[in-house]
Amino acid sequence: MTATNPEFEAECIRRILAGERSLFHDLIRPCERAIYFLLLSLLRNEAEAEDAAQETAIKVYLNLGNFRGDAQFRTWVLSIARNEGLGRLRKAGARREDSLDAETDEQTGDYTPALLTCWREVPSEALERKELGALLRKAIEGLPGIYRNVVLLRDIEEMDVRETAAALGITEGAVKVRLHRARALLQRDLAPRLEGFAPRRKAMFGWLK
Amino acid sequence: MRIDCKHVWEHISSYIDGEVDAELRAEIDRHLETCEICSAVLDSTRNVVVLVADERVFELPAGFSDRLHARLEKELPLAGPP
Numbered sequence: 001m002t003a004t005n006p007e008f009e010a011e012c013i014r015r016i017l018a019g020e021r022s023l024f025h026d027l028i029r030p031c032e033r034a035i036y037f038l039l040l041s042l043l044r045n046e047a048e049a050e051d052a053a054q055e056t057a058i059k060v061y062l063n064l065g066n067f068r069g070d071a072q073f074r075t076w077v078l079s080i081a082r083n084e085g086l087g088r089l090r091k092a093g094a095r096r097e098d099s100l101d102a103e104t105d106e107q108t109g110d111y112t113p114a115l116l117t118c119w120r121e122v123p124s125e126a127l128e129r130k131e132l133g134a135l136l137r138k139a140i141e142g143l144p145g146i147y148r149n150v151v152l153l154r155d156i157e158e159m160d161v162r163e164t165a166a167a168l169g170i171t172e173g174a175v176k177v178r179l180h181r182a183r184a185l186l187q188r189d190l191a192p193r194l195e196g197f198a199p200r201r202k203a204m205f206g207w208l209k
Numbered sequence: 210m211r212i213d214c215k216h217v218w219e220h221i222s223s224y225i226d227g228e229v230d231a232e233l234r235a236e237i238d239r240h241l242e243t244c245e246i247c248s249a250v251l252d253s254t255r256n257v258v259v260l261v262a263d264e265r266v267f268e269l270p271a272g273f274s275d276r277l278h279a280r281l282e283k284e285l286p287l288a289g290p291p
Contacts, residue, residue, distance in 0.1 A: 021285055025278055030278060036269055046270060053273075054280045061281070064291040114216055116249035122256055127265045136266050155262050180222035183254055186261070191253040194260075 011072045013064055025065075028057050031074050034080045034157045038167070041152045042085035044141070052088060056081040078153075078167035111184040114191040120198035132197050139189045147182035154179050167175060212236050217247045225255050 035056050040049035060077050067076055126132050140151060153164040154175065159173040165172045217240055223229045224237055241248050259267065 003266050017291060019290065021290075024285065028277075029274070030279075032274060033269060036273065037267060050270065050276070054277055057277060057281055058284055058288065061285055061291055062288055111218070113221075113250045113254065115246050115251060117245050119249040119252040119256065121252065122258065122260060124263050127260070127263055132260075136261050140261060151261065155258055156267055158262065176223065176228075180219075183222050183225075183258060184218070186257050187250065187254040190257050194253070194256070199285060208242060 006069075006073070010069060013067060016061075017065055024061055027073075028060060028077075028179045031077045032057075034078060034159070037152050037156065038078055038081050038149065039085045041148045042145070043084070043088060052084050053081070059084065072163060074159075075163050075166045077167065082167065082169070103126075111181055112126060113184055114188045114189070116191060119191075120195070122194050122197045123199065126197040126199075129197065132194075135193060137192070139186055142178065142183055142189070143185060145176050147185065149176040150175055151182045151186070152173070155183075212240055214240075214244060214247050216243070219249055221254055223226065223230070224251070225258060 009027060011193075012023050016023050016027065029163045032053070033120045034071070036049055039056070043049050043052060056077070059080050067073065088155070122132075140148060140156075143151065149168055150164060153159045153167060156162070159167070161172050161175050165175045171186065217237055220229055220233065220237060224234065229237065234264065
């Protein structure tokens with residue numbers, strides 16, 4: 001995630017509105033990743049997410065004069081991305097439970113974690129193995145939509161609870177509940193399968209391999 | 210009061226984010242000292258959270274940024290001033 005800078009943004013916006021159009025590239029660049037992954041999480045199709053991300057950027061430009069600065073710029077941008085994604089889902093006649101608006105929080109699921117008696121840490125270096133990245137992506141893609149979005153913004157884009165809630169149009173409490181459930185589902189799905197990626201236990205003696 | 214495993218699981222996500230109050234954190238820590246299952250559940254959950262956050266897991270498609278800025282370059286002049 002690229003940290004956003006409110007002063008830089010405010011200055012950029014002022015100058016773009018005064019006619020320096022080319023500065024828009026610098027303004028939108030730090031938000032690109034979050035826009036794309038929010039849309040990918042909604043639309044579940046890379047080509048469509050990319051097209052929607054481009055449309056979002058154009059809409060952000062056209063509506064720049066409406067940004068009031070009472071929200072973070074990135075939050076405002078992501079709410080435009082979300083509307084773009086939801087609009088496309090509606091057009092495609094997507095099932096309601098797959099949209100961000102779905103309110104299935106009251107559903108009681110089984111959030112019992114995978115029960116283990118010991119855990120060997122899988123280090124980040126293990127991501128050099130392509131299968132690990134693929135396994136993690138598949139697990140996140142397999143989450144119900146309302147959980148996937150929250151994981152994406154909170155854990156992957158590392159946005160705080162407040163910003164996530166604002167971008168998704170839900171309460172901060174809902175963000176916490178959904179994140180908790182999503183992490184429990186991911187742990188249950190992944191923990192048994194991650195075992196093979198942990199380094200082998202160190203041999204007790206140097207000559208043992 | 211001694212909390213049970215299920216109670217610990219309910220708070221794992223907030224515990225990882227440092228959002229449980231001091232009293233509950235102390236209860237959970239006490240429980241973790243003697244419960245190997247909850248310790249493994251916590252460690253594995255934290256490990257999963259760290260791994261999914263790694264930039265290598267979710268990468269933008271190759272050329273994404275170039276295509277986005279090329280389209281902006283083409284369309285913004287036609288769109289007129291914001």
